[in-house]
Amino acid sequence: MRKAGVVLGLLLLISLPSSPDVQILSSTQNGILFRFSLPPVKVEEVERGGRRFDQPFFEGCGFILDGGLPRLPIRRLAFGVPPDVQVRLELIDRSTRSIPIGSPLLNPGPPKRLGGTFPESEARIALDGFIRSQRIAVVELCPVRYDPISRSLILHPEMTVKLTFIRPSSAPPARFGYVREPEPFEQLLKESLLNYEEARLWRKPPPRVPSPAPQLEGEKLKIYVERTGLYRLTAEELKEEWGVDLSGVDPRTFSLSCGGEEVPIYVKGEEDGRFDPGDYIEFLGVNPKRPYTRYNIYWLSWGKGRGLRVGYVDGEPRIPGATFPTSFRSKIRLEEDHLHSTLKELGPDKVCPDEPEMWYERVDHWFWTGIKNRGDQDEVRLPFKLFDVAQSFSRPKITVALQGGTPVEHDVLVMVNGIRIGRARWSKQDRVVLSKTLPANAFIDATQGDNVLSCLRIDTSEEPNATVFPYHVYINWIELEYMRLYRAVRDALDFSTPEEREVEKGELLEFAISCFLRPDVDVFIHDGERLVAMIKNPLVERVKLDEAERERFR
Numbered sequence: 381m382r383k384a385g386v387v388l389g390l391l392l393l394i395s396l397p398s399s400p401d402v403q404i405l406s407s408t409q410n411g412i413l414f415r416f417s418l419p420p421v422k423v424e425e426v427e428r429g430g431r432r433f434d435q436p437f438f439e440g441c442g443f444i445l446d447g448g449l450p451r452l453p454i455r456r457l458a459f460g461v462p463p464d465v466q467v468r469l470e471l472i473d474r475s476t477r478s479i480p481i482g483s484p485l486l487n488p489g490p491p492k493r494l495g496g497t498f499p500e501s502e503a504r505i506a507l508d509g510f511i512r513s514q515r516i517a518v519v520e521l522c523p524v525r526y527d528p529i530s531r532s533l534i535l536h537p538e539m540t541v542k543l544t545f546i547r548p549s550s551a552p553p554a555r556f557g558y559v560r561e562p563e564p565f566e567q568l569l570k571e572s573l574l575n576y577e578e579a580r581l582w583r584k585p586p587p588r589v590p591s592p593a594p595q596l597e598g599e600k601l602k603i604y605v606e607r608t609g610l611y612r613l614t615a616e617e618l619k620e621e622w623g624v625d626l627s628g629v630d631p632r633t634f635s636l637s638c639g640g641e642e643v644p645i646y647v648k649g650e651e652d653g654r655f656d657p658g659d660y661i662e663f664l665g666v667n668p669k670r671p672y673t674r675y676n677i678y679w680l681s682w683g684k685g686r687g688l689r690v691g692y693v694d695g696e697p698r699i700p701g702a703t704f705p706t707s708f709r710s711k712i713r714l715e716e717d718h719l720h721s722t723l724k725e726l727g728p729d730k731v732c733p734d735e736p737e738m739w740y741e742r743v744d745h746w747f748w749t750g751i752k753n754r755g756d757q758d759e760v761r762l763p764f765k766l767f768d769v770a771q772s773f774s775r776p777k778i779t780v781a782l783q784g785g786t787p788v789e790h791d792v793l794v795m796v797n798g799i800r801i802g803r804a805r806w807s808k809q810d811r812v813v814l815s816k817t818l819p820a821n822a823f824i825d826a827t828q829g830d831n832v833l834s835c836l837r838i839d840t841s842e843e844p845n846a847t848v849f850p851y852h853v854y855i856n857w858i859e860l861e862y863m864r865l866y867r868a869v870r871d872a873l874d875f876s877t878p879e880e881r882e883v884e885k886g887e888l889l890e891f892a893i894s895c896f897l898r899p900d901v902d903v904f905i906h907d908g909e910r911l912v913a914m915i916k917n918p919l920v921e922r923v924k925l926d927e928a929e930r931e932r933f934r
């Protein structure tokens with residue numbers, strides 16, 4: 381909450397986005413390119429304590445307010461950015477000219493010695509935070525700098541700046557889309573953000589109803605799991621984000637269950653009998669297998685004897701002559717939530733006739749993209765990046781989930797990279813899932829370009845009400861199976877042993893997984909339903925990322 385307050389404070393210093401000095405050259409989900417044109421710079425003479433100082437300024441500027449450093453004019457610009465990316469700033473181009481000045485520059489304190497041109501860089505990201513659901517990056521431009529040697533001002537009349545949104549793919553995607561904020565916030569964002577129109581589609585929706593945040597019910601914690609993955613609940617997160625303080629509980633008694641059955645967990649730091657900062661619980665959460673059941677519910681309880689824990693296997697790599705497999709068959713799901721539909725036609729009688737009140741919770745209302753109703757195009761193309769694709773004879777597989785938008789019959793041809801997946805025919809706001817095993821090497825690695833999923837509408841039905849039914853069909857998610865290199869993405873990798881034909885039976889294997897960014901790596905064996913064992917003593921080595929590896933995060 382405090383962070384939001386800081387952003388709010390700073391935003392108020394930012395002038396309106398309609399400012400004529402900034403021209404957005406492009407703004408997409410992958411980044412923003414803009415040009416700043418410096419308004420005329422004026423130099424005012426001011427007197428402080430009987431001495432004369434120069435104070436440069438330009439229209440719409442703010443100032444560097446740092447005791448002892450020249451009070452130079454700067455320009456702050458606020459942009460909305462997607463919630464799940466790293467933002468990189470690059471100065472693409474700038475023009476330069478200099479003007480000598482007569483008096484020293486105004487300093488708000490005893491002058492500090494300057495090593496060289498001040499400020500050192502022409503542009504930086506001054507702030508990165510959230511106002512409610514909207515993530516905001518504030519760029520600070522320094523088009524007026526000071527050279528202490530020639531005692532002149534260096535001006536940059538034109539600056540071209542690029543913000544790149546770096547989004548590692550093959551990782552669990554974040555959910556974002558349009559969220560309507562209360563009017564005062566909406567107004568503030570509208571006035572502050574230079575890319576308001578696009579950026580409002582990148583908001584981070586509040587937890588869905590009911591909240592998937594863990595909820596305390598009596599002496600039990602209810603945990604909602606929508607997607608299969610390794611889940612970590614830290615003592616700090618539980619306390620600070622969800623208001624669940626388990627510090628008085630003996631963590632050795634933590635017990636997790638799902639569907640009435642106890643599930644083995646790993647509890648870091650439980651030996652001392654206290655669940656203190658730095659301690660956490662890890663478990664394999666599995667998505668529900670039934671359609672129209674969105675969450676699996678896990679219950680965490682405590683205080684009744686020791687809970688079930690995962691066992692250990694020693695994994696210290698010390699086997700001379702072991703084989704290093706180079707690739708494995710990876711299963712991933714790509715899902716982004718940008719478009720919302722109320723799905724009014726999909727009634728509780730279909731979804732959950734026994735519990736109609738559960739309708740909203742059971743149905744996924746968020747979709748990736750779609751074919752617009754009453755739009756010019758009967759096709760939607762969805763580019764997606766796949767990292768670490770290995771060359772292999774093994775055939776990859778794709779599964780695509782589509783959702784009807786308009787209340788009519790649908791007929792859609794689905795392809796990936798020009799290869800036919802299938803033709804889907806279904807009715808109204810129902811959903812359909814298509815699967816296809818593809819030729820070997822059908823997928824393209826991110827270093828070679830994008831993969832493209834395309835859906836082409838064959839039916840020609842018209843639905844006149846484009847307000848209630850904005851899309852004919854939606855793409856909800858894609859599942860992929862492909863041969864993949866042993867490299868972590870966002871500090872995680874769900875990997876498996878290689879396919880049988882690649883290694884001899886009984887052969888000892890050693891796995892080397894690269895590209896973790898943090899050294900505290902936990903390794904588990906799982907069977908798809910639960911954790912089977914923890915692998916203790918993996919060898920963690922620090923290496924420098926090479927250029928190609930750094931490229932993966934761009």
Ligand SMILES: [Ca+2]
Nearest residue numbers: 649652654656
């Ligand atoms: Ca502890």
Ligand SMILES: [Ca+2]
Nearest residue numbers: 744746747856
């Ligand atoms: Ca979805």
